[in-house]
Amino acid sequence: MKKMVLLICVMSGLLTSGSLSAQNVKFKKYFEDYTLRIDYHRVGNRQQDTVKLVAIERIPLWAGSLTRLIDPFDNGEYRVVVKDAASGRDLYSRGYNTLFREYRDTPQGRDSVACYEEVLRLPWPKCKVDICFQKRDSNQRYYTQYCYRFDPDSALAELAKVSKVKVVVPPVCLQNKGNSHKKMDVVIVPEGYGPADTAKMMRDMRSFCDYLLGQEPFASRRGDFNVWGVPLTGEASGITNPTKGIKVNSLVGSSYNTFGSDRYLMTSHLFQLHNAIGSTPCDHIIIMANSTTYGGGAIYNFYAMSSLNEMAYMVLPHELGHSIGGLADEYVDEDLSYGDMHALTFEPTEPNITTLVDFDSKWAAMLPKGTPIPTPADNSVSRRENGPMGVYEGAGYHSKGIYRPVMHCMMRDYAPFCPVCAKRLNDIFDLYTK
Ligand SMILES: [Zn+2]
Numbered sequence: 552m553k554k555m556v557l558l559i560c561v562m563s564g565l566l567t568s569g570s571l572s573a574q575n576v577k578f579k580k581y582f583e584d585y586t587l588r589i590d591y592h593r594v595g596n597r598q599q600d601t602v603k604l605v606a607i608e609r610i611p612l613w614a615g616s617l618t619r620l621i622d623p624f625d626n627g628e629y630r631v632v633v634k635d636a637a638s639g640r641d642l643y644s645r646g647y648n649t650l651f652r653e654y655r656d657t658p659q660g661r662d663s664v665a666c667y668e669e670v671l672r673l674p675w676p677k678c679k680v681d682i683c684f685q686k687r688d689s690n691q692r693y694y695t696q697y698c699y700r701f702d703p704d705s706a707l708a709e710l711a712k713v714s715k716v717k718v719v720v721p722p723v724c725l726q727n728k729g730n731s732h733k734k735m736d737v738v739i740v741p742e743g744y745g746p747a748d749t750a751k752m753m754r755d756m757r758s759f760c761d762y763l764l765g766q767e768p769f770a771s772r773r774g775d776f777n778v779w780g781v782p783l784t785g786e787a788s789g790i791t792n793p794t795k796g797i798k799v800n801s802l803v804g805s806s807y808n809t810f811g812s813d814r815y816l817m818t819s820h821l822f823q824l825h826n827a828i829g830s831t832p833c834d835h836i837i838i839m840a841n842s843t844t845y846g847g848g849a850i851y852n853f854y855a856m857s858s859l860n861e862m863a864y865m866v867l868p869h870e871l872g873h874s875i876g877g878l879a880d881e882y883v884d885e886d887l888s889y890g891d892m893h894a895l896t897f898e899p900t901e902p903n904i905t906t907l908v909d910f911d912s913k914w915a916a917m918l919p920k921g922t923p924i925p926t927p928a929d930n931s932v933s934r935r936e937n938g939p940m941g942v943y944e945g946a947g948y949h950s951k952g953i954y955r956p957v958m959h960c961m962m963r964d965y966a967p968f969c970p971v972c973a974k975r976l977n978d979i980f981d982l983y984t985k
Contacts, residue, residue: 578617578674581635581642585675586610587701589682590822593651594666600655602684602697605822609711613674614731614832619982620644620674624975626877626900627851628652629686630693631671636679636700643674646877646900647852650809650819657810668821672833676703691897722831723753723780725760726773734777735983736832737763740824741781742856743801743841745788752841755859756780759839759867762857766868766961768973768980775984779831790816790842790858802827805838805856807846816846816856824854834983835875837867849873865965872962876976879904881946881955881963895952902975903962904946905954914940914956914971925954932958937969 588608594601620643622630627646635642651667654660673682681698688694702708728734739759744752760778764770789799791806794813804820807813818824818838828836838856840846845862849855849870857867872878879901898909905913910924918924918940926941938958946955946963959966968976 575618576620576640576642578620581677581680582613582674583677584613586613587673587675588825589671589673589699590825591669591671592666593649593669594664595651595655596664597655597661599664600651600686600696604699607707607711609675609708609714610672610830612731612830612832614672614736614834615674616983616985617732619985622646623982624877624902624979626902628900629684631673632683632685632695633673633676634681634683634698636681642676642680645671645852648850648877649853650817650850653810653850667819670821670825672825676701678703687900691900720782723756723782725756725778725780726764727777728774729777731777731832733984735775735980736777736779736834737837738828738831738833738835739763739778739780739837739839740803740827741783741841742785742803742805742818742838743788743790743799744784745786746784748784748788748841749782752782752784753780755839755841758859759837759857759863762864762867763837763871765864767967768976769868769871772977772980775980777832779833781827781829781831783827788841790840790844792842792844803838805840807842807844809848814846815848816840816842816858817848818856835871837871851877862965865961868968869961869965872968872972872976875979876972877901877979878962878972878975879947881960881969882948883945883950884948885950895949899947899953901947903956903960903969903971905942906952907942907954910942917956917970917974918942929958934959934964934966937966940970 588610590605592603622644628648630646632641633643649669654665679702682701683698684696685693686696739756741752764773783802785802786800791799793808803818803824805818807816809815809817836854838854840858842858843860845860847857847866847870855870855874857863857870895906898906922941924942925944928943932938940956942954944954947953956971957969960969962972
């Protein structure tokens with residue numbers, strides 16, 4: 552795939568910024584119905600965090616909404632904001648998390664500098680814009696790390712317009728409910744399939760499509776989804792697993808044992824991943840790993856991955872809770888290497904956990920009158936149901952100081968999504984479909 556090397560990167564001052572105004576931005580005035588793909592490196596460790604742009608590409612379709620361009624959810628460690636260069640008006644924004652953010656919190660990330668690939672997909676601007684990479688400071692407020700001045704009439708942009716996106720193979724349509732601007736387009740990327748595995752790959756894609764749409768609130772919104780599969784194989788079958796001595800040259804380079812956790816199955820090869828997707832309409836990505844070893848992982852507005860283990864029909868919805876909903880884990884695991892990400896002195900940005908620092912911004916309005924805060928645990932509630940709403944201690948990996956809305960939830964132990972998690976998912980479906 553041809554890409555243009557970026558030559559211009561304008562560094563801005565460190566401007567603190569809060570929530571963006573969600574006023575009506577007229578898509579056709581500011582954007583073309585194309586996608587601007589930006590490939591960049593995020594380089595650093597716990598002290599440093601810098602963005603280095605690598606390439607841009609023009610993809611002949613914008614899959615997102617034409618009417619809801621500003622992200623209304625104050626969620627994610629990072630945010631991209633596209634601003635009209637002439638007026639400074641906010642035109643588009645999206646919060647997200649990254650694998651680098653988790654690396655940063657590992658023991659190695661304390662001192663060792665690492666370089667991670669990241670990719671943004673934005674609507675293609677018609678006018679000069681500043682594409683601002685933002686990150687939260689120690690007070691959880693966004694500040695601008697860098698702004699890239701994008702000029703659609705520059706030689707670089709003109710070159711991107713005439714360079715064709717290499718379509719390796721047409722995507723497989725697993726479900727098409729219509730206009731991508733009004734649907735959530737999910738792309739399933741098969742991983743760990745060899746040239747002889749194509750029939751199995753097609754069967755597995757259909758299973759994954761069923762897992763995606765099988766649980767509430769996804770099932771009730773089935774008509775709001777387009778689901779695509781990328782029918783590509785790697786050199787051999789299987790997934791790299793360092794603890795078992797298995798190394799496979801797979802399509803997007805995924806591996807178990809990410810950051811030393813056996814079941815944490817991820818890839819850091821984002822450029823390869825987005826090359827595989829090519830010009831397939833894409834709002835969200837699922838990587839389907841051809842392995843029966845339990846595992847998966849997901850990051851908000853990054854991607855979700857699950858293996859084909861017998862638990863996949865539950866693991867995938869849980870991971871989609873992270874990648875689409877930006878939901879936190881509601882379980883306790885003090886040993887997780889990245890377990891210190893939720894500082895107890897701040898209200899976390901994820902909607903389904905609270906430190907009670909600002910509980911009114913969470914599910915306080917959804918609680919029945921008279922609910923004690925915190926709420927005593929009720930161990931008689933079956934793991935197949937949520938139980939009554941409350942403020943139960945133990946969530947976000949911590950046994951103390953972080954609270955969750957119910958006893959059991961998909962984000963804790965594969966129970967149905969709780970009302971708080973289901974509401975956020977529905978609100979996000981609306982962002983892509985209304
Ligand atoms: Zn929940």
